[in-house]
Amino acid sequence: MRKKKDGQNLPDFRKNPPKLDKKAYEKELKRLQAELVDLQQWVVETGARVVIVMEGRDAAGKGSAIKRITQYLNPRSARIEALPTPNSREKGQWYFQRYIEKLPTAGEIVIFDRSWYNRAGVERVMGFCTSQEYRRFLHQAPIFERLLVEDGIHLRKYWFSVSDEEQVERFEDRLSDPLRRWKLSPMDLQSITRWEDYSRAKDEMFIHTDIPSAPWYTVESEDKKRSRINVISHLLSTIPYEKIDRPLPEIPHRPDSESDYVRPPRDEFRYVPDVAAHLEEERIKKEEKAKKAKKLAKAAGNNSDKKKSSGGKGKKKSKK
Numbered sequence: 001m002r003k004k005k006d007g008q009n010l011p012d013f014r015k016n017p018p019k020l021d022k023k024a025y026e027k028e029l030k031r032l033q034a035e036l037v038d039l040q041q042w043v044v045e046t047g048a049r050v051v052i053v054m055e056g057r058d059a060a061g062k063g064s065a066i067k068r069i070t071q072y073l074n075p076r077s078a079r080i081e082a083l084p085t086p087n088s089r090e091k092g093q094w095y096f097q098r099y100i101e102k103l104p105t106a107g108e109i110v111i112f113d114r115s116w117y118n119r120a121g122v123e124r125v126m127g128f129c130t131s132q133e134y135r136r137f138l139h140q141a142p143i144f145e146r147l148l149v150e151d152g153i154h155l156r157k158y159w160f161s162v163s164d165e166e167q168v169e170r171f172e173d174r175l176s177d178p179l180r181r182w183k184l185s186p187m188d189l190q191s192i193t194r195w196e197d198y199s200r201a202k203d204e205m206f207i208h209t210d211i212p213s214a215p216w217y218t219v220e221s222e223d224k225k226r227s228r229i230n231v232i233s234h235l236l237s238t239i240p241y242e243k244i245d246r247p248l249p250e251i252p253h254r255p256d257s258e259s260d261y262v263r264p265p266r267d268e269f270r271y272v273p274d275v276a277a278h279l280e281e282e283r284i285k286k287e288e289k290a291k292k293a294k295k296l297a298k299a300a301g302n303n304s305d306k307k308k309s310s311g312g313k314g315k316k317k318s319k320k
Contacts, residue, residue, distance in 0.1 A: 017223045025225045032232045033072050040073050040109060042241035047106035049153045050239065053115045056160030057198070058188040059170035061221040061228075065160070066111055068228050069235075073109070082113040095119060095137060096144050103153070116141065120205040122187065125197045138208040145214040154239050155214050158231055159202070160221040164195050 043050055052069075054062040070078055081102045090098050096116055104110040119137040123129040129137075148155050162170075171192070174184040191198060210216045217234060221227040 017220070017226055019223065020225045020229070025229065028229055029068060029232075032229065032236065033068070035236050036069060036232065037072055038243045039236060039239060039241045040078055041244045041246075043109055044074075044077050044107045045244050048241075049104040049106060050109040051104060051148065051153055051155045052109070052111045052235065053117070053155070053157040054111060054113055054160070055115065055117050055121070055158065056219070056221065057162050057167055058191050059167050059174070059183075060160035060162040061219075061224045062113060062160050063183075064224055065219075065228050065231050066113055069111065069232060077107055078109040078111075080111045080113055095133070096140070103148070116144075117205065117209075120209070121198065121201055124201045125194055126187070126190070138204070141209045142211045142214070145209070145211065149213045156235060156238060157214060157216050158219050159206075159216055160219045160227065160231075162221045164192075166222050168192060 042048065054066060056062050066080060070080060083098060083102070086098065099112075099116045102110060102112075116137075119129055119134065120141070124134050145155060171184060171188065174180045206216055219227050219231045219234075
């Protein structure tokens with residue numbers, strides 16, 4: 001239990017948050033996604049630049065949150081950057097260089113699905129960088145981010161927090177799901193045995209890079225639906241966008257054709273097979289089968305009623 005200043009106990013939902021009502025979640029998500037569309041319109045119209053950094057434990061819910069954020073955005077001016085392991089050329093560059101190339105131009109939103117903070121996390125824990133490179137990063141990251149903010153970029157940094165028990169459960173879910181099994185890498189599994197190492201690295205990262213102009217915001221992510229609502233709501237509340245009212249375009253009436261154009265015969269085109277038609281056939285068969293079964297059941301019920309009524313007529317009433 002948590003305590004308010006007056007000593008009143010409040011339920012602590014951080015560890016085991018109650019499940020959100022599905023309808024309430026979907027309704028609120030749609031409302032927030034509509035606001036995200038308004039935000040993007042403002043970004044495009046004003047030439048603003050937005051950078052969103054998504055970090056956190058493996059399977060903490062970063063990807064699903066990003067998916068909901070971008071679901072209805074125009075991909076021409078909103079993109080996701082998930083950089084792979086640096087190649088030999090990139091290893092010879094200044095560490096931040098390959099991320100600079102992905103920064104937004106005027107009118108763009110860029111979401112980093114993991115970012116330059118790889119050096120403070122996985123590279124530090126797994127020994128992919130030297131101690132000197134790590135210390136240099138912790139010194140340069142705040143300087144780099146101050147430059148971004150000073151140049152007018154709206155920078156938001158989110159850390160998705162999940163417990164070790166919940167992480168293992170999500171790994172097991174991925175392992176049993178062929179559609180999501182690709183998301184489980186050997187590196188993910190090592191994060192289980194190196195949990196405390198990652199915790200220390202995260203704490204050190206916060207100490208050095210949680211600065212006033214680019215603070216870290218922690219997203220409790222034991223419940224993914226709750227975390228999506230919370231992170232989108234927070235993002236919208238921290239960017240001073242305004243709804244851009246634009247008149248709705250009118251759909252013009254297609255004029256009658258005055259030319260002699262005739263569409264070529266259908267057999268001159270190469271169409272993909274209508275595989276979906278089989279799904280419709282299956283549905284029709286099931287409906288017909290259900291109708292027949294219903295008729296048979298009704299007929300059987302009528303026959304039973306007739307037998308009962310005919311049996312009752314043959315009996316004589318007994319006199320008292």
